[in-house]
């Protein structure tokens with residue numbers, strides 16, 4: 375009878391969304407002061423919204439159940455007139471991983487521009503994509519530009535403050551708004567050594583995920599002007615995102631902000647160490663130099679006798695969980711619940727897979 379292997383250790387590298395609440399978060403949740411957030415009287419939600427707005431130097435904040443909803447609300451508030459169009463990266467999370475919600479729910483037309491390998495879009499291409507108002511009889515109307523920082527699908531690359539400033543100037547020149555999908559904005563801030571408020575200074579709105587690298591169990595906060603946030607609050611209710619005693623989950627997010635912001639740099643160091651180690655394994659290809667934050671994409675190279683399926687199975691059997699991204703491509707995301715020892719263990723599992731499995735395949 376085939377005995378299933380007892381997994382001695384689990385190293386969950388699928389995403390930074392997989393973290394479990396810490397004891398401090400659980401204690402804060404249990405003790406949270408709560409009230410009805412739809413009626414605007416949950417004191418812990420207000421504390422979290424105020425803290426995130428303060429950190430990003432924006433007038434106000436709004437707690438939202440997910441990053442997807444925070445992006446949807448932000449785009450729909452900025453593009454509240456029929457026929458609106460948003461310029462965004464063709465490899466951005468909003469364009470790829472949010473079910474086209476801005477169009478299917480919001481009726482907003484996407485105007486995708488090529489996402490470069492560093493997560494940027496060429497400024498010239500952005501400007502060339504802005505609709506000429508003289509063609510308003512036939513064209514959609516450009517109203518918004520969306521950036522993503524750090525940029526998930528290009529491997530957690532950071533958009534530099536000079537670039538964001540230039541896009542902000544372009545938006546202002548053309549009377550457009552700028553939204554930043556800042557699901558991992560704190561990762562970018564730490565990696566660049568730029569204060570987070572400076573990094574988002576030109577943005578009219580930012581969505582910040584607390585449930586990613588910061589390790590909160592749930593939630594995002596949108597920040598922007600008081601007027602913008604008032605409209606966002608109403609749209610949140612329309613979308614069913616207005617919840618009652620959210621103070622329970624906001625309390626955990628406050629702990630995450632307090633306790634985990636300082637751990638992001640260690641996540642980045644772990645990611646770099648793992649990327650360098652993986653790149654030394656024959657049969658794997660990693661652009662270790664491009665690993666700036668907590669995300670690693672790697673490919674199984676041509677000629678490697680090991681398939682992605684075999685590697686995935688071998689890793690899973692040893693408790694290492696990664697995210698398949700294609701026939702020969704996978705993703706690893708580091709977070710505060712991955713230790714340096716986990717990194718070494720993971721590397722040894724990869725090394726064993728390539729040496730062990732390739733022997734099995736008669737290499």
Ligand SMILES: Cc1ncc(COP(=O)(O)O)c(C=O)c1O
Nearest residue numbers: 440441442443467522526555557
């Ligand atoms: C860059 C980026 N934006 C937005 C989201 C959406 O966040 P959520 O999963 O909370 O909807 C994610 C991932 O989940 C993301 O990686």
Ligand SMILES: C[C@@H](O)[C@H](N)C(=O)O
Nearest residue numbers: 388389390391471526
């Ligand atoms: C896959 C994507 O939706 C998610 N934000 C992640 O990075 O895991």
